[in-house]
Every structure is written in C-alpha cells, then in structure tokens.
Amino acid sequence: MSKSILFTGVQPSGFLTIGNYCGTINRWTEFQKKYLCFFCISDLHALTILPKKSKESLNNRILDTLALYLSCGVDPSKSIIFLQSNVYQHTQLHWILSNFSYFGELSRMTQFKYKVNLNQNSPINLSLFSYPILMAADILLYQTNFVPVGLDQKQHLELVGTIARRFNKRYGNIFTIPSIILNNVGFKIMALQNPMKKMSKSDNNLNNSIFLLDSIDSIRIKLYKSLTDSSNPPEVKYDQYNKPGISNLLVILSSLTGKKISDLEIEFNKCTYQYFKKSLLDILLEVILKIQKSYFFFRKDIHYLYDILRLGAENARIHSEKTLCQVQNILNS
CATH class of the missing domain: 1.10.240.10 (Tyrosyl-Transfer RNA Synthetase)
Known part of the structure; x- marks a missing residue:
C-alpha cells in the first residue's frame, strides 16, 4: 500500500526560529516514517516582499534553509526536497486556480490584512494578495493528504480546500482535499518580549x-x-x-x-x-x-546541497506533472 502524502514548505527569507521548530519541524522525523514527504523551499513565496539584497544573497538563504532541513532530520533518501522555482508546474497551476478563487475570500485573509497594516507606507504587491492561491497550487499538485501548519496558516489551508472543492464540483474529483495537522502543543510560539504576538523570523526586534x-x-x-x-x-x-x-x-x-x-x-x-x-x-x-x-557539517558541502535540489526537482516534476496534465486535459476537453 502506498503511503499518504504530506507537503510542507518554508520560505528562505530568514533563519528559522524555535517557534518554527516547535510548530512543525520537531515532528519531521516522525512524519517521514508515516508519509511520503515533500519538503519545499518556497523561494517564490519569499518574493512577496522583494529582497533588498542581490540574487546571490537569496541563493545563500536557500542553501541555509536546505542545510537546516537536513540538520532537523529531513532525509533526502526518504523524502523529496526541492526548490519551488525549479518546478514550473507550481506557477502554471497557480494561474489556473486563480480563475477558481474569489477576490472577496482573498481579501478576508487575516495574514494579508496583518501584513498590509504592517507595511502601510509601502506599496502592496499583488503577489502578497494572491499568495494563498500559489500555496493551493503547491499543495494540490501532489495530491497531498496532510499539511502540517502553524495556527496562523490554518485559514489559508481552509481556503485551499475551498478552491479544490470548487474545481472538483465542476470537473470531478481531480484534487485530493488535504487535511490539516496542528501540533497539540507548540503550534503557536509567541514573541519573548511581547507574548501577545507570534514569534517571527522577520521581527524587527x-x-x-x-x-x-x-x-x-x-x-x-x-x-x-x-x-x-x-x-x-x-x-x-x-x-x-x-x-x-x-x-x-x-x-x-x-x-x-x-x-x-x-x-x-x-x-x-x-x-x-x-x-x-x-x-x-x-x-x-x-x-x-x-x-x-x-x-555546519551540511552547509560546507555546497555540491551535496545542489545535488539534493537537482534530484528533488526532478522527482517533484514527475509527481506534479501528473496532476497538471490531468487538469489541462479536463480544461481542454
């Protein structure tokens, strides 16, 4: 019997915190024993806030994130680790799913409203608004059964299910409806000096x-x-x-x-x-x-890290292409 599929992703936008670890990372080893796991480094999502530094800096953060994945127990011989931008199917399905997503439901996302309030003096990218649609494409491409998330992402996962059901209602059972995995403890670690807000890797303090x-x-x-x-x-x-x-x-x-x-x-x-x-x-x-x-053991072996990303992208494209072809065929029929 084939294993159920689990998908998770982390943006390479900053070093991971103990909040990230307690929220989901500390269960990654356990997940690998039960599921076929797809670990995505979500560099496209990181572009919702354009990096101020060079592309090389983003590349470094990608390798940092990958090394942290490995050091927290992700085994590339058991799981598929890949860079989001290396799998073109994500952006293709994102555009298709945007036609099954509504302005009103996206504007009600609490994370969007929070980030808009946080950046009132800066222009707001369209990608920040449509972020949940790309997230839906990430997850639905792999016929994902389970997604571990923090409490702040629960609303986004509920929207993923809504979009998938909307598509399925019109075209049949194309997408698997993912279930949410929340840690019973540690799903929301708060800031140390302001425990009324979530601990964040992008906190200015x-x-x-x-x-x-x-x-x-x-x-x-x-x-x-x-x-x-x-x-x-x-x-x-x-x-x-x-x-x-x-x-x-x-x-x-x-x-x-x-x-x-x-x-x-x-x-x-x-x-x-x-x-x-x-x-x-x-x-x-x-x-x-x-x-x-x-x-530090993994981070110094850059060739090994790039080999993991190359092989991971190849495997991710094989899995995601099946779903994308199915979607394209049903739309073109």
Whole structure:
C-alpha cells in the first residue's frame, strides 16, 4: 500500500526560529516514517516582499534553509526536497486556480490584512494578495493528504480546500482535499518580549525570537530577558491571559520535552522564574547545539546541497506533472 502524502514548505527569507521548530519541524522525523514527504523551499513565496539584497544573497538563504532541513532530520533518501522555482508546474497551476478563487475570500485573509497594516507606507504587491492561491497550487499538485501548519496558516489551508472543492464540483474529483495537522502543543510560539504576538523570523526586534543558529550567549540573554510577570511568590502556571510570558515559556518547554504542561506546572511548583528559565535554557541549548553541529557539517558541502535540489526537482516534476496534465486535459476537453 502506498503511503499518504504530506507537503510542507518554508520560505528562505530568514533563519528559522524555535517557534518554527516547535510548530512543525520537531515532528519531521516522525512524519517521514508515516508519509511520503515533500519538503519545499518556497523561494517564490519569499518574493512577496522583494529582497533588498542581490540574487546571490537569496541563493545563500536557500542553501541555509536546505542545510537546516537536513540538520532537523529531513532525509533526502526518504523524502523529496526541492526548490519551488525549479518546478514550473507550481506557477502554471497557480494561474489556473486563480480563475477558481474569489477576490472577496482573498481579501478576508487575516495574514494579508496583518501584513498590509504592517507595511502601510509601502506599496502592496499583488503577489502578497494572491499568495494563498500559489500555496493551493503547491499543495494540490501532489495530491497531498496532510499539511502540517502553524495556527496562523490554518485559514489559508481552509481556503485551499475551498478552491479544490470548487474545481472538483465542476470537473470531478481531480484534487485530493488535504487535511490539516496542528501540533497539540507548540503550534503557536509567541514573541519573548511581547507574548501577545507570534514569534517571527522577520521581527524587527531580534530579542523577540530565538533563532536556530543563534549563539549560546545570544540565546541565554534573550531567554533571561523574556517577559514574565510580577507574581509574588512566583507562580509557574499556564494562564495565557494573565500570565502570557510564563505560559509561552511553558509551551516551548512542553514542545521540546514532550511533557504535558500540567506536569511541568507540578515540576516547577514554588520555583523561582530564574530557576525555571535556567531549566528551559539547558533543554533549549541541548536541542539547538545538536542542530547547529549538523547544520555546519551540511552547509560546507555546497555540491551535496545542489545535488539534493537537482534530484528533488526532478522527482517533484514527475509527481506534479501528473496532476497538471490531468487538469489541462479536463480544461481542454
């Protein structure tokens, strides 16, 4: 029996954070055992905000992202790793699906509205508006069964299903309707100094995010400066409304250790916040140092990285061409 298909993608727009890791990356090894996985480096999506530096800089970020994929457990002998722009079927299906997508539903995307508000003084690219359609093409091309996402992408995945059903209603069961995989814990890691907003690799305040390639000293400083509260005596308790900072740190620790938050509350009962942060730091450094050791090993072998992308693109084109041909044939019949 063939395996179900899982698709996931990351933009090469900046180094990955511990939020990315806790959200989905820490399950990649598990996913590879259960599914045929397509790991996409979404460089076309990264162009929604035009890079200020040279193309070479984007190429470097692509290789950085690939090396991080490998260091976080992605095995190119078990999964297909590819660069989005190397598989032309993505942009072809994107244009076709744009005819089955409505202006109103795209304008209601909360991520679009958030980024518009964030960049009020800058022109807004059309690609930022139509981003979810390309995302739909990414996923539907491979007849994807499962897509692991963070909570902020859940609305986009629901739109993917809407577009696929709309197409299927007219032309038959062409596309598989993907199911969403959300981590029970860690699906939304918040900013360290402002735990009311999501941790982001593009945050202007670098102290809000811990990156997988941060130095030990930087991680220590960021974690110790993270927001807690003024409870006296200190109380390590999950309460995202009254104790958002401590709740966020509990979620991170739970995601990294696999322990239930309720068990962690008992474990750190009557402990100081400093002791709690030190315990989290020890676990965090153990995870990150292991990733970093593997990352630098892979990153120096550029020829190996390009070989992975070349072979991944060839395999991705074989799989995606089947769906694209089916779509084109039904439209031309």
